[in-house]
Each structure stands twice: as structure tokens, then as C-alpha cells.
Amino acid sequence: MSGKKRSNWFKSHTDDFFVRLSKQDNFRSRAAYKLIEIEEKYQIISRSKNVIDLGCxxxxxxxxxxxxxNLKSITGIDRNDVEPIQEVNFIKCDIQNSEQVANALKEINQKTDLVLSDIAPNITGIGEVDQANFVDIISNVLAICEQISITNGNLVIKVFNGERLSDIKGLLLSKYKDIVVFKPKSSKKNSSETYIVCNGYKD
Ligand SMILES: C[S@@+](CC[C@H](N)C(=O)[O-])C[C@H]1O[C@@H](n2cnc3c(N)ncnc32)[C@H](O)[C@@H]1O
Structure with a gap:
């Protein structure tokens, strides 16, 4: 990155209201506010007992x-390490690696009523490729839900708004009773990310 580009990036990042707020509130990233907004709108966490946070x-x-x-257990999963947080069980796992997923599920060894996924594939900038990679990630998340969700469990999943969104919605509706798309204000306007809140896992 050139010096000028770096300083532009730095300026827009530090100017960002939610970046400043997250520093003030001691959150590790501005992403915290997306989950807070989702909770304010749908009370999905306060209705749950055991939660798994994919891509944490x-x-x-x-x-x-x-x-x-109200939460009895919190498990975070990521392919990268996470600085420990009290009362959180962290498992290092790539959700696209079936062997690692099987080991992680063995370690969790209980059903969950809420799965969160803030995972995005590495962005190539080629719309079609990025959308296809997102569909892959969503299939992997759903495969995990199949093994670990209770009947009527819920899922919050990040997706990209694009051509494949209707396929993704179809995939989610095959597993959940109802779904709703929600773009938090704290999600950058120029980012195509959005979230789908899925209610009522169908066993
Ligand atoms: C946007 S960040 C999540 C931020 C997080 N929600 C937070 O509040 O700190 C996305 C995360 O997904 C993880 N990730 C991407 N692909 C993954 C995969 N295949 N398996 C597990 N984690 C993955 C990345 O390592 C990254 O940490």
C-alpha cells in the first residue's frame, strides 16, 4: 500500500464513529455493535441458553x-486464535475442514439453541466468485447447524447482498421456519454485507 493510500485508509478508519465507540467501550472490534443492534431488534440472545459463535x-x-x-454456555470457533475471554470456551477450527469440525462438535458435546456466524470468505473482488464462496460458507454453517441445533433453534448469519441472495434465502428457508434480512446501521453502507436472522430450526 502506498503512503497516501495508507493514510487515507487510516483516516477513514479512525474517523469511523463505531471504531471510536468500540475503543471507548473496550470492544475488540466495531463488529460488536452489529450484534447489539440485531439483539435490540430481535431479542435473539436473551431467548437463548447455549450459543455458538462461528468466526468469532x-x-x-x-x-x-x-x-x-441467561446464557449457560458460550463457545467461540475460529480458524485463527482468539485472546481468552472469561466464561468462553474457544475452539480453533476451520469450518470448511470436516475433520476439524467433527473434533470441535465432539468437544462441544451438547446441542445449541443459537448459532451465530459472522464469517465472510476472503474477498477476491470478483462478484461471482465471492458470491459462490459465500454459498459454500453458508452450506458449511448449515451442516454444523444440522448436527448441533435443537428443534426450533435460531441462526444469525452474515451474507453478501448480491445475485445469489435468493439462492441463499432458499437454502436457509429449507432449514428454518422463517427468515428476515437485517442490515445494522453499524454495518458500513458501502459494504454489501447484511445479516439474516433465521428462526425455528426444522429438525
Ligand atoms: C468479520 S470477522 C468476525 C468478527 C467477530 N464477529 C467479532 O466480533 O470479533 C470474521 C472471522 O471469520 C473467520 N473465518 C473465516 N473463514 C473461516 C473458516 N472457514 N472457519 C473458521 N473461521 C473462519 C476469520 O478468521 C475471522 O476471524
Whole structure:
């Protein structure tokens, strides 16, 4: 990155309201506010007992989750390491690696009523490729839900708004009773990411 580009990036990043707020609130990333907004709108965490956070690094969603005293267990999963957080069980696992997923599920050894996924594939900038990679990730997340969700469990999943969104919705509706698309204000306007809140896992 050239010096000028770096300083532009730095300026837009530090100017960002949610970046400043996350520093003030001691969150590890601005992503915390996306989950907070989702909770404010859908009360999905306060209705849950056991939660699994897929793609949890650096851990700001986990920091939000530990404030919910109704939660009996919080498990974070990521292919990268996460600085430990009290009351959180972290498992290092690539959700696209079936052997690692099988080991992680063995370690968790209980059903869950809420799965969160903030995972995005590495962006190539080629729309079609990125969308296809997102569909892959979503299939992997759903495969995990199949093994670990209770009937009527819920899922919050990050997706890209694009041509494949209707395929993704179809995939999610085959497993959940209803789904709703929600773009938090804290998600950058120029980012095509959005979230789908899925209610009522169908066994
Ligand atoms: C946007 S970050 C998540 C931020 C997190 N929600 C937070 O609040 O700190 C996406 C994460 O997904 C993880 N990730 C991407 N692909 C993954 C995969 N195949 N398996 C596990 N984690 C993955 C990345 O390592 C990254 O930490």
C-alpha cells in the first residue's frame, strides 16, 4: 500500500464513529455493535441458553455475549486464535475442514439453541466468485447447524447482498421456519454485507 493510500485508509478508519465507540467501550472490534443492534431488534440472545459463535475472532461478539446472564454456555470457533475471554470456551477450527469440525462438535458435546456466524470468505473482488464462496460458507454453517441445533433453534448469519441472495434465502428457508434480512446501521453502507436472522430450526 502506498503512503497516501495508507493514510487515507487510516483516516477513514479512525474517523469511523463505531471504531471510536468500540475503543471507548473496550470492544475488540466495531463488529460488536452489529450484534447489539440485531439483539435490540430481535431479542435473539436473551431467548437463548447455549450459543455458538462461528468466526468469532477477534472476539467482540463474544464480549457482547458474556453480558447475557441467561446464557449457560458460550463457545467461540475460529480458524485463527482468539485472546481468552472469561466464561468462553474457544475452539480453533476451520469450518470448511470436516475433520476439524467433527473434533470441535465432539468437544462441544451438547446441542445449541443459537448459532451465530459472522464469517465472510476472503474477498477476491470478483462478484461471482465471492458470491459462490459465500454459498459454500453458508452450506458449511448449515451442516454444523444440522448436527448441533435443537428443534426450533435460531441462526444469525452474515451474507453478501448480491445475485445469489435468493439462492441463499432458499437454502436457509429449507432449514428454518422463517427468515428476515437485517442490515445494522453499524454495518458500513458501502459494504454489501447484511445479516439474516433465521428462526425455528426444522429438525
Ligand atoms: C468479520 S470477522 C468476525 C468478527 C467477530 N464477529 C467479532 O466480533 O470479533 C470474521 C472471522 O471469520 C473467520 N473465518 C473465516 N473463514 C473461516 C473458516 N472457514 N472457519 C473458521 N473461521 C473462519 C476469520 O478468521 C475471522 O476471524
Amino acid at each position: 475472532a477477534p472476539g467482540s461478539w463474544l464480549q457482547v455475549l458474556v453480558n447475557f446472564k
